[in-house]
Amino acid sequence: MIFNPFPYKIFFGIFLTGIVIKIMDDYMDREFDKLINRDNTTKILGSGVLPYALFIFSLACILNPVTAVSLFFASFATGMAGNLNAKMPSGLYGYQEALITIVMGLVLFGVMEMFSSLLLIIAIQLWDDYVDYNSDRYSIKNWAFILGKNECLLLGIIFFILSVYLDYFKALSGIFSMWIIVYIIKLWFNYIDKPQNSGEEVPGE
Template sequence: MWHAISEVFLPFLAVLFTAVSVKLADDYLDEEQDGLLGKFNFTHYLGKGIPIYGLLSLAVAATLDATVSVPLFLACYILGMCHDTGSHYPLGLTGIQEGLLVLLFGYVWFGWKVFSFSLLFIFAVQCLDDWIDAEKDRQVGKKNFVHLFGKIECILLALICFSLACCINVCLFIPTLAGFMLTYVALMKFERGDSK
């Protein structure tokens, strides 16, 4: 009984904590841009400790289920690098080069099935997120997938990627989708409540 529950519940919790860690990392990096837009940012709520809370959340996620949380986090990192291809980082590599290195590591370490699932799922989530934020991103001159592909195309890409991810691993798809949806709804409620 516990084994059956843990196969769904632990990945669900791992996804939830991974999503929180990604949100905190994203807010830390976007603090200035969000300030210009008057958009809620957890950096204003958690202060300088936000990276520590993000790391703590990722550590909890990895403890619950590393084979789910770490590939999802790495997929987020890769897509983040795709948005910032021109910058050079401490190793002297561009964003795309760092992304490719992490991509190679992900496939070698986790295997094609798990890592392809993570990339497809996160790309679908990113397409939907960019669709929601298209106007705000345009206001600050930030390019996203909507500006690259178009609004309808972004939705179609998200649906295709969700479908492919589900085909690769339907058992993992359900807790992953549930974890991301719950995190998104909880964050939206928190942000609206804080802005009142």
């Protein structure tokens, strides 16, 4: 495994896809995050959100196209879960877009690949909602409020165990990537928010 590049390509493909999913999620939640004053990557990326996301996703597809696209499909379908009865720009309802995306994934990538991605993304979404329970008290899309906080955590663990059963390397890589991405973004915002030393003397010092 040390000398075989394939596992590394899978891991970094998952990591880069995770960044894209995070950017997409932040873009969709930018108005709500602005309302509660929560860090959002679109604050920094601005109009560069789309080109950066496409560039990073292109790299992920070069490394491992099947894993990258199946995770993105799963993320897209899961994102529709909060808008099941809403009419989308395509003219379809949220549940219709989610169903079509899942079916496409099953046809293109197979049952194991698509369901392992879907279970992993759902687990991460549930854990994220559990962590954001206090800050998302005004959100109607947080599953910790819909299901209950403890139930949300437990269900997330169950989905993760199922994803490990289907594809342990993808599941572990996905969780590890999630921690790295969250930590990097936290450091990024700490650096941005840190007062810059201009070298000017402050009166009274």
